[in-house]
Amino acid sequence: MTVFIIRRLMQAILVVLVMSFLVFAGVFVVGDPTQILVADDADQAERARVIADLGLDRPFHEQYLKFLGGALSGNLGESFRFNEPALGLILERLPATLELAVVALAIAVLFGIPLGTWAGLRPDSIVSKTIMTGSILGFSLPTFWVGIMMILLFAVVLGWLPSTGRSDEITTVLGFPTTLLSADGWSHILLPAVNLALFKLSLVTRLARAGAREVVHQDYIKFARAKGLSESRVILVHVMKNILIPVVTVLGLEFGGLVAFSVVTETVFAWPGIGKLLIESIGFLDRPVIVAYLMIIVLIFVFLNLMVDIAYSFLDPRVRLQDMKS
Amino acid sequence: MTAIQDDRSGAVAVSADAGVETPFRRFLSDYRESPVAVVGAVTVGVIALIALLGPWIAPTDPYDLATVSILDSRLEPGEAMMSGTTAWLGTDGLGRDMLSAMIYGLRISLGVGIGSGLIAMLIGCSLGLVAAYYGGRADTLIMRVVDIQLSFPAILVALILLAVLGKGIDKIIVSLVVVQWAYYARTIRGSALVERRKEYVEAAASLALGDRRVLFRHLLPNCMAPIIVVVTVQTAHAISLEATLSFLGLGLPQTEPSLGLLISNGFEYIMSGSYWISTFPGIALLVTIVSINLVGDRLRDVLNPRLQK
Numbered sequence: 001m002t003v004f005i006i007r008r009l010m011q012a013i014l015v016v017l018v019m020s021f022l023v024f025a026g027v028f029v030v031g032d033p034t035q036i037l038v039a040d041d042a043d044q045a046e047r048a049r050v051i052a053d054l055g056l057d058r059p060f061h062e063q064y065l066k067f068l069g070g071a072l073s074g075n076l077g078e079s080f081r082f083n084e085p086a087l088g089l090i091l092e093r094l095p096a097t098l099e100l101a102v103v104a105l106a107i108a109v110l111f112g113i114p115l116g117t118w119a120g121l122r123p124d125s126i127v128s129k130t131i132m133t134g135s136i137l138g139f140s141l142p143t144f145w146v147g148i149m150m151i152l153l154f155a156v157v158l159g160w161l162p163s164t165g166r167s168d169e170i171t172t173v174l175g176f177p178t179t180l181l182s183a184d185g186w187s188h189i190l191l192p193a194v195n196l197a198l199f200k201l202s203l204v205t206r207l208a209r210a211g212a213r214e215v216v217h218q219d220y221i222k223f224a225r226a227k228g229l230s231e232s233r234v235i236l237v238h239v240m241k242n243i244l245i246p247v248v249t250v251l252g253l254e255f256g257g258l259v260a261f262s263v264v265t266e267t268v269f270a271w272p273g274i275g276k277l278l279i280e281s282i283g284f285l286d287r288p289v290i291v292a293y294l295m296i297i298v299l300i301f302v303f304l305n306l307m308v309d310i311a312y313s314f315l316d317p318r319v320r321l322q323d324m325k326s
Numbered sequence: 327m328t329a330i331q332d333d334r335s336g337a338v339a340v341s342a343d344a345g346v347e348t349p350f351r352r353f354l355s356d357y358r359e360s361p362v363a364v365v366g367a368v369t370v371g372v373i374a375l376i377a378l379l380g381p382w383i384a385p386t387d388p389y390d391l392a393t394v395s396i397l398d399s400r401l402e403p404g405e406a407m408m409s410g411t412t413a414w415l416g417t418d419g420l421g422r423d424m425l426s427a428m429i430y431g432l433r434i435s436l437g438v439g440i441g442s443g444l445i446a447m448l449i450g451c452s453l454g455l456v457a458a459y460y461g462g463r464a465d466t467l468i469m470r471v472v473d474i475q476l477s478f479p480a481i482l483v484a485l486i487l488l489a490v491l492g493k494g495i496d497k498i499i500v501s502l503v504v505v506q507w508a509y510y511a512r513t514i515r516g517s518a519l520v521e522r523r524k525e526y527v528e529a530a531a532s533l534a535l536g537d538r539r540v541l542f543r544h545l546l547p548n549c550m551a552p553i554i555v556v557v558t559v560q561t562a563h564a565i566s567l568e569a570t571l572s573f574l575g576l577g578l579p580q581t582e583p584s585l586g587l588l589i590s591n592g593f594e595y596i597m598s599g600s601y602w603i604s605t606f607p608g609i610a611l612l613v614t615i616v617s618i619n620l621v622g623d624r625l626r627d628v629l630n631p632r633l634q635k
Contacts, residue, residue: 015474023486026486026487026489026490136616136619136620136623137616139619140562140566140612140615140616140619141612141615142566142569142570142586142608142611142612142615143570144569144570144573144574144586144589144590145569145573145589145604145608145611145612148589148592148593148596148604148608149604149605149608151596152596152601152604152605156596156597156601163597256479257479260478260479260481260482260485261479261481263481263485263574264481264570264573264574267573267574268593278485278489279574279575279576282488282489282576283575290489294486294489297482298478301477301478305477
C-alpha cells in the first residue's frame with residue numbers, strides 16, 4: 001500500500017514538473033510583453049531597463065530555474081500589469097471561483113440525482129424520456145450561449161436578477177470570504193451557478209439513471225420490498241445509497257473540471273474569479289499570471305487525481321495489484 | 327484474410343440487389359428504427375448542404391464592404407436593408423445581414439470542426455494502432471501521454487495551447503487536434519487489442535506482409551465501427567469548443583467570424599435589447615451540435631455488437 005502511494009506521489013510530482021516546464025516554455029515563446037509595458041515614446045535605454053527589471057534579457061534556462069526556485073518557495077513572479085505577486089492575485093480571486101463551483105456542484109447533485117433516479121425507476125414513462133432528451137440537450141448546449149440567453153431572459157426581459165458581477169456583501173466564514181449569507185449574494189450567484197451546473201447536471205442525471213436501473217433489479221431491493229418496507233423507504237434509503245457510490249467518485253474528479261470550465265461562465269457573467277483573470281491576462285500577455293493560474297490548476301487536478309487513485313486502491317485491491325505488475 | 331476481403335467486396339456488389347440482407351442494409355434498417363435519429367441525420371445533411379452551397383444561397387455577401395452599410399446596423403428581424411433586401415434575421419452592429427453572416431459562419435465552424443477532427447483521427451488512429459500492435463514500450467509511452475492528457479478537461483488543454491500559440495485559424499485547428507487525438511488513440515487501441523489476436527492478422531503476418539500493410543489494410547478496417555462513433559461525437563465537441571474559444575477571444579480573428587464569434591459580437595448589444603445578433607447564430611450552433619449528437623448516439627447503439635440482436 002505504502003509503495004503504491006509513494007509511486008503515485010512520484011508520478012504526480014513528475015507530471016507537475018513536466019507541466020511546469022511545458023507551461024513555462026510555452027508562455028515564454030508567446031509575444032513580447034514589452035510592447036505593452038513600455039510606453040511607445042520610450043527610448044532604447046528605458047526599454048533596456050524595463051527588460052532587465054523583468055529578467056527578460058537572461059537566457060531561457062536561467063529564467064526557468066529562477067521560476068522553479070521561486071515556485072517552490074511560493075513565489076510565481078510578479079504580474080506585469082498589477083505589479084503585485086501573481087500568486088497573490090490568484091489566491092485573492094480563488095474564493096469567488098470556488099464559491100461558484102461549489103454552488104454549481106450542489107445544483108447538479110440536488111437536481112441530478114432525483115431526476116436520474118426517477119428516469120431510472122420508470123424508464124418508459126414520458127417524464128423519463130423528457131428527462132433523458134433534456135440531458136442530451138444539456139450536453140450539447142454551448143455553455144457561453146446559454147449564459148447569454150439567461151442574461152437576456154432573466155436580467156434584460158424579466159428584470160428579476162442582476163445581469164453580471166458578484167455581490168459586495170462579503171462575509172468571512174471560517175477564513176473563507178463568501179457572499180452566500182446575503183440575499184443579494186444569492187441573486188448574483190444564481191444565474192452563473194445554474195449556467196455552470198447545466199453540463200454536470202446532465203452527467204449526474206445520466207449516472208443516477210444508469211445506477212438506478214442496475215440497482216432496482218438487485219436482490220437486496222427485492223428483499224427490502226419483501227420485508228414490506230414502504231416504497232419511499234426502499235427508494236430513498238436502499239436505492240439512493242447505492243446510486244451515490246459512482247456519482248460521488250465521478251464528482252470528485254469533475255470538481256476540477258468545474259473550476260476549469262468556470263473560465264467561460266466567469267467571462268459571460270463578469271464574475272470576478274480566477275477564470276476571468278486568466279482571460280484578461282492572456283489579452284495583456286501578463287505571463288507570470290498566466291503561468292501562476294495554470295500551475296494552480298495543474299496542482300488542483302493532480303491532487304484530485306491522486307486522491308481518487310488512492311481512494312480506489314483502498315476500495316478495490318485489483319487496481320493496486322495491476323499497477324505493481326506494470 | 328482473403329475471405330474477409332471477399333466478403334467485403336461481395337457486400338458492396340450485392341447491395342444493389344433488392345431483398346438480400348447485407349451488412350450495410352441491416353445497418354440502415356436498424357438506424358431507421360429511431361425516428362429522432364433519422365430527423366438528426368436529415369438535419370445534418372441539410373446543414374452540410376447549406377455550408378457547401380453557402381456563397382450561392384446567402385442573400386448578401388456580408389464581407390463585401392461595397393454593399394455593407396453602417397446605416398443598416400442593428401435592424402430588427404424582417405426589416406428591409408438600404409439595398410432593398412429583407413434582413414429576415416436582422417442585421418448586426420456593422421450592418422451585415424445576420425442570415426448571410428450565419429451561413430458564412432457555419433462554413434467556418436464546420437470547416438474547423440471537421441478539419442481538425444480528420445487530422446486528429448489520422449494521428450490518433452495511427453498512434454493507437456502502433457500502441458496496440460507493437461505493445462511494450464511504445465504502448466506504455468503513448469498510453470501514458472493519453473492518460474495524462476485525458477485527465478485534464480479539453481477546454482483547459484485548449485486554453486493553455488491558445489495562450490501559448492496565439493490567435494488564428496491554423497492555431498485553433500492545432501489545439502483542437504491536440505485536444506482530440508487522445509480519444510481516437512484510446513478507442514482504436516481498445517478494439518485493435520482484441521482484433522490483433524484474431525487469425526486473419528496472424529495469417530497476414532505469416533504471409534510476410536509489411537507491418538504497415540497489416541496495420542492499415544487489415545487491422546484498421548476492422549476497428550472502424552467504434553471510430554465512426556467517436557468521429558461524430560468529437561466533431562460536435564470540436565465545433566462547440568471552437569465556438570467557446572472564439573467567444574473568449576482566443577479563437578478565430580474577427581476577419582474569419584465563425585458562429586461563436588458572431589454570438590460573441592452580439593453579446594455587447596444584449597443589454598440594449600438587440601437580442602437577435604446573439605440568439606440566431608446560437609440556435610444555428612445548437613441545432614448543428616444536437617443533430618450531430620443524435621446521429622452519434624444512434625450510431626453508438628447500432629454499431630455496438632453487444633447490443634445487436
